[in-house]
Amino acid sequence: MTTSLTSDLRDRAFRWIADDPDDDSRVELQNILARAMGGETGAADELADRMAGPLEFGTAGLRGPVRAGPNGMNVAVVTRTTAGVAAWLTAQGHSGGVVVVGRDARHGSEAFAKAAAEVLTAAGFAVKTLPGPLPTPVLAFAVLELGAVAGIQITASHNPPADNGYKLYDATGGQIVPPSDGQIERAIKAAPPAISVPREPGAEVLGDELRDAYLAKVALLPRGPERAVKVAATALHGVGAETLRAAFERAGFTELSLVAEQSAPDPDFPTVSFPNPEEPGATDLLLALASETGADLAIALDPDADRCALGVRERDGSWRMLRGDETGVLLGWHVLSTVDKTDPLVATTIVSSSMLGEVAKEFGARYAETLTGFKWLVRAGEGLVFAYEEALGLCVNPGFVRDKDGISAAVLAAGLAASLRAAGRGPLDVLDELAVKHGVHVTDQVSLRVTDLSVRERLMAGLRATPPASLGGTGVTMEDLLPDADVLRLTGEGLRVVIRPSGTEPKLKAYLQIKEPVTGDLAEARAAADTRLAALRADIESRLV
Secondary structure, eight states, X not given: OOOOOOHHHHHHHHHHHHHOOOHHHHHHHXXXXXXXXXXXXXXXXHHHHHTTOOOOOBTTBEEEEBOXXXXXXXXXXXXXXXXXXXXXXXXXXXXXXXXXXXXXXXXXXXHHHHHHXXXXXXXXXEEEEXXXXXXXXXXXXXXXXXXXXXXEEEOOTTSOTTEEEEEEXXXXXXXXXXXXXXXXXXXXXXXXXXGGSOOOOOOEEOOTHHHHHHHHHHTTOOOSSOOOOXXXXXXXXXXXXXXXXXXXXXXXXXXXXXXXXXTSOOTTOTTOSSOOTTSTTTTHHHHHHHHHHTOSEEEEXXXXXXXXXXXXXXXXXXXXXXXXXXXXXXXXXXXXXXXXXXXXXXXXXXXXXTHHHHHHHHHTOEEEEESSSHHHHTTSOTTEEEEEEXXXXXXXXXXXXXXXXXXHHXXXXXXXXXXXXXXXXXXXXXXXXXHHHHOEEEEEEEEEEOSSTHHHHHHHHHHHHSOOSEETTEEEEXXXXXXXXXXXXXXXXXXXXXXXXXXXXXXXXEEEXXXXXXXXXXXXXXXXXXXXXXXXXXXXXXXXX
């Protein structure tokens, strides 16, 4: 794409620069504008991209590259966003209430958290900030613990190093849901230029007591007395290592080995190409450490420690990471096996494995499926004891963190591994038994990354106009979830496909599931399921072009 420097683009850039309160961002955008005015190749394209915003405020808040201009994460954008949040909170009757602000250790996080806290303080809120870069679940806990009207976490979770984000929790301790996002978006648009938004220092910096209260709750999660288990873990250069270590110590687990190269927060994520435990290669150092130390369990947190991936040793001695659905079903089974709550509820999303529903039925528990995202899962209903989504999100502690929590999930998983070890068993034994009882459930995902979001719309429209009659050799029927969600669900005998545009990335995603009953040999059933899954994947890949 080649963009010419129009007078409109030039003038909008000049206005943004004049209204930006941050010296570094002003200089950054001035340099790009000067290059564009000088005719440098590509400079006008870059300027147009930066001015193409603003970043959209959705139920996941903001997320984007750290850079100057309205289409990036920077102090000006955070300032105007927080002014909109303050106006929305006031309109909701929360004027003067407590707001907690936390952050991770990414590029820009400290400055963005400071700007958010100062805007809220000037707006008359009682602002409390976490004492340093801490896991997102600690912020979510703080909202409930302090009776706050909102919580803001500056984080981009497991996005690439260039990104940062802004996540908002409401007074329930959960992430916001519609229509709040639309109301806040309109309030942001109505906010004055960033340089005109009042900012005032004076937020209270919390001490260690808040994290200590969180750790005290986490220490109660293990179900059973066993603590003899060796665990290898990684924080993937994020903020989870020290909190994970403290959580294990509080809970009585003493044999924890951390991947040294990935334990200190580093916003450049130097040892991984993509700081997401689901990505190929991201857990190589972890699994090598697990093998070297003779661990019983491997644990990978994502950079803000709200997600948790588990690694296990295969029967041939090799190590592999469990899929998100395997981990979710395993821990869901563990919770239901030990729960002391009457009429418990477990929940997952429409794109996750359906096996949790079968496990819930076995225990006489209630089961719910929601749209994707923990903002919906934590609102699944009364009596919720466990929720998970296939993208490594696990809520094992809905009573004190109404969101996914990788630290708590890791402690619960260590307790399960210790109990199984004491009985001469392992996680794979449980998964095998569940497969025999409820059928082999295998899942996969096909993601199409796009540069033009209209491609997603075109593909979804094409599927709606001409639904496939079969997929992977199996006849299917299609259900359209509009207007509740832009989601298509296709089902057939032992087959399910859910297709939707991603809410946080420029991707179209298809979630695949095959269910194969076990009538004889488990290995044969798994092989049959894998064959069907491969055929289904190939069919879906051919259609998402």
